[in-house]
Amino acid sequence: MRLLVAQVDVIPDREKQVERVFGFLERFRGVVDMIALPELWTTGYRLKEEKPHTDIKVFSEFARHMGAYLVAGSIYFREGENYFNRSFVFNREGKLIGEYTKIHLFRSLDEVFTAGEIIEAIPTEFGKIGVIICYDVRFPELTRKLMLKGAEILFVPAHWPHSRIDHWNALLRSRAIENQMYVVGVNRYGREGNILFGGNSSVYSYRGELVGKVGSGEGYLLVELDMDALRRYREEFPVLEDAVLLNKEV
Numbered sequence: 001m002r003l004l005v006a007q008v009d010v011i012p013d014r015e016k017q018v019e020r021v022f023g024f025l026e027r028f029r030g031v032v033d034m035i036a037l038p039e040l041w042t043t044g045y046r047l048k049e050e051k052p053h054t055d056i057k058v059f060s061e062f063a064r065h066m067g068a069y070l071v072a073g074s075i076y077f078r079e080g081e082n083y084f085n086r087s088f089v090f091n092r093e094g095k096l097i098g099e100y101t102k103i104h105l106f107r108s109l110d111e112v113f114t115a116g117e118i119i120e121a122i123p124t125e126f127g128k129i130g131v132i133i134c135y136d137v138r139f140p141e142l143t144r145k146l147m148l149k150g151a152e153i154l155f156v157p158a159h160w161p162h163s164r165i166d167h168w169n170a171l172l173r174s175r176a177i178e179n180q181m182y183v184v185g186v187n188r189y190g191r192e193g194n195i196l197f198g199g200n201s202s203v204y205s206y207r208g209e210l211v212g213k214v215g216s217g218e219g220y221l222l223v224e225l226d227m228d229a230l231r232r233y234r235e236e237f238p239v240l241e242d243a244v245l246l247n248k249e250v
Contacts, residue, residue, distance in 0.1 A: 001126045004032040004068075005221040007201040007214040009190030010044035014051065017042050022062055024220075029066050032222065033126070037073030038188045038201075039134050039157040040085065045192060047112050052078035056088050056096065064094030069124055073157040073186065074102065074133050082114040087131045087157060089122050098122030102133040103142065109159075110135075121149035127227050134158035137171045137185075140178060147179040147240070152206075152230055154179070158187045162198030169200060177208035180234050182225055189217055206230045 006025060011017050025035060043050040053075045063070035074087040085102040101116025119142065121128040130146030130153070137143070137156050146154065154175060160168045168185065176183040182205060189199035203211040203223050212221045234240070 001034060001225045001227060002032045003184065003203070003223050003225055004028050004035045005184060005186050005201050005203065005212075005214065005223070006035065006037050007187060007189055007199055007217075007219050007221070008038060008041055009218055010041060010046075010188065010192070012046060012049065014042050018058060025062075025066070028068075028220075028222075032066075032068050034069040034071065034124075035063075035066065036071040036155055036184055036186045037157060038186045039074045039159045040076055041073045041157075041188065043076045044188070045109055045159065047076060047083075050076065052076045052083055054078050059088060060090050060094040060096065062094075063090035063092065067092050071129070071131060071155045071157070071186075083112050084116065085110060085113045085133060086116070087133060087155075089129070089131065091124070097124070098129075098131075100131040100133070102136060104135045104139055106135045119145050119149070121146055121151040126225075127152040129153045129155060131155045131157070134160060137175060138167075140175065143175045143179055144246075147181060148246070151179075151181060152227060153182040153184065153225065156183065156185045158185060159197055160187045160200075162196040165198040165200050168198065169202065172202055173204050173208050173210075176204035176206060180206045180230070180237075180240060182206060182211075182230065189214075206233055 059072045070090045077086040087100045089098040128150040130151035172185040188197040201214040
């Protein structure tokens with residue numbers, strides 16, 4: 001499965017940002033199977049200046065146009081009177097096949113949002129995938145629940161600061177090793193206010209090996225994920241079968 005990871009900055013105009021990023025991705029039409037974007041990539045955390053999304057048609061249409069699955073990072077989304085940091089996943093035909101709302105809200109940035117409650121592994125033609133958002137990756141029980149639901153690839157769209165980028169790298173690799181899954185970290189690069197977001201979007205294998213990394217600046221990563229090799233590794237080294245405390249009270 002050919003995956004494209006897009007590491008982008010955010011400009012202060014939602015519509016122009018969407019047009020800019022989709023224009024950048026256009027060159028990969030018909031080349032990739034799946035595309036992944038960062039957290040809040042259309043607005044950043046300028047939530048007082050930008051209007052929330054209330055419709056996802058533009059993302060659906062882009063997935064269909066590209067002929068690829070789209071893990072649309074996360075967006076600032078309003079539903080009724082509530083605001084969410086929510087990720088949407090579309091298939092090649094542009095059909096919405098899954099969504100996830102950020103559960104663990106970061107105290108100094110996410111006050112406007114309502115936390116999510118639902119965890120789901122999303123079926124694709126390549127196997128099930130899971131999505132968590134940024135701060136969520138610090139809570140290993142969330143990724144373990146997704147693995148138990150059948151997820152083999154974990155996507156982590158993020159706005160992760162450069163000042164803690166060593167944590168980002170360590171946490172992504174840890175989640176991959178613990179759960180014998182591919183982990184795809186898609187981080188923003190760029191400055192907003194006094195915060196520099198650190199890029200370093202990365203893909204780690206089910207063995208915890210670094211498959212690829214973007215580094216700093218805007219850019220992309222194009223990688224092949226071998227799902228058959230992942231399944232063989234789980235069969236040959238069935239460590240997850242020995243997780244005796246999963247269903248035991250201690």
